[in-house]
Amino acid sequence: MARIAVIGAGMGAMAAAARLAVAGHRVAVYERTETYGGAVRRLERxxxxxxxxxGLLPLPAVHRDLFLKTGKEPLEACVELIQVDPSARHVFADGTEVSLPNASRAGAVAALDEALGSGAGGRWGDFLVRAREAWDRTRRPLLEEPLWPNWPVLAEREPYPAVPHKRLLxxxxxxxxAEVGAWELRDPRLIALLESQALxxxxxxxxxxxxxxxxxxxxxxxxxxxxxGGIRELARAVYERCLARRVEFVFDAEVTTVLxxxxxxxxVELADGTVAEADFVVAGVAPEVLSRAxxxxxxxxxxxxxxxxxxxxRLTVLLALRGRRPEGTVHRTVVHAEDxxxxxxxxxxxxxxxxxxxxxTVLRPDDPQLVxxxxxxxxTLTATVASMPGERSRADAEVLDRHTEAMITVAERVIPDLRDRLLWRELRTPADIAEVTGAEGGxxxxxxxxxxxxxxxxxxxxxxLPGLFTVGGWSHPGGGLPHAGMSGALVAGLIVEGPDFRGSQ
Structure with a gap:
């Protein structure tokens, strides 16, 4: 039985902790803040x-596997999962709207043909077939296996089977x-649909x-x-699974040095001088935080x-509204930029x-637990914004206020009575993200x-440094809830099985 010190209680770190504890190791998690979950937090007021x-969970199979491998209770016994259907309503710059069904290629093709005109759905459907080929080529090395030692092979090869495009000679x-959209989808609304996923x-x-x-x-x-109840309920379930596997958590415990x-x-050594010896250290923190340690x-x-x-x-605007959520309201609406x-x-x-x-992105969940x-x-309104390195200044606050007003104005396209119903609003800014994750500029x-x-x-x-591993969004395979969860599986495999570990099965 090895002693393992985990730095941070983010989703990837907790996934690793639970798996390592099940493998018989003694695991202690040291979290700089007062709670678990990393960026997965909750505001109550x-x-x-x-x-x-x-606000939403893609690829739930990753967390189903975590709960299957770490205890008798499956994920659905610990949280209630609801498939969002339609997956999203898209409102384009020209006023065109389309609601895309969840996980149905035929349904998406039909909806796009009806909303955007004959042929639009076919082009999107054909794109999804090519995207699936790219997924099949990269799923193992970029999600389920440790990063290849010869990773430049992944860097050099383009896995997407693009359609040949003739231009002049x-x-x-x-x-x-962007070229995929311009050359293969052509319709500016399909292009906006494609690019919004990257954005x-x-x-x-x-x-x-x-x-x-x-x-x-x-x-x-x-x-x-x-x-x-919100994605925070998933974080709670993972935390409780860790506790059930006898993982120890120490909160308000900043790790200053990896010994x-x-x-x-x-x-590790903590800010108060406490030393915790370990055979392995797993760091689930941003690169800037780890480099100081x-x-x-x-x-x-x-x-x-x-x-x-x-x-x-990201800038997130939380809106408390008076008045009932209208019947038939779509859970997720994406209002695309005018330009x-x-x-x-x-x-x-x-x-x-x-x-x-x-x-x-406008999220309007039908969930009585939230009101x-x-x-x-x-x-909840969310938009991508520039990161903001350094201390938050008065100028930054003014900029954020303008951004907030812009987002509310955009949201009025789909909630016309929004301002009349508004009781109060709260912001979550890049500075708030930086505070809980340590990532520069949020x-x-x-x-x-x-x-x-x-x-x-x-x-x-x-x-x-032998014995030191990294987990979470800033290490392979990257950000997002599924990828963070898979990083926990990969780190646990590397520690339990050693360098010969070839990936999740």
Missing amino acids: EGFSFDTGP RTRRAGTL AYGLDPRVAPAAAAVLPYMDHAFGTWYVR EKDGRAAG VPATAIRGAGEVPGQRGLPS RELELESLFGTPAGMAARPTV PDPAHEAV AVPAPALAAAGGRLLHPSNTTG
């Missing part, structure tokens, strides 16, 4: 309850997601590889799910994946910020993607 991190294939993960579709087609494919193929002995990780060690060796950098953040090019330039140009009319009574509604990691020279891969879970 006056009978209203809101998720302040992710040249034949080309799409190399970026939600903080990726610029103009430079994101065509391999980013796997993001809308995941949403389509595996469906979108909601956890009754070394004989050239390997040997435990291991100042004298090259955590990443030469030739290692540098990891994603310079990613945007797509302006939005991308505002987000990814210099200086970076947010467009005056950004793409906004004080049926005569009220809890609504940056949010994206899932690992192939191609693009490797700049969208994440560093491997092993490090240059």
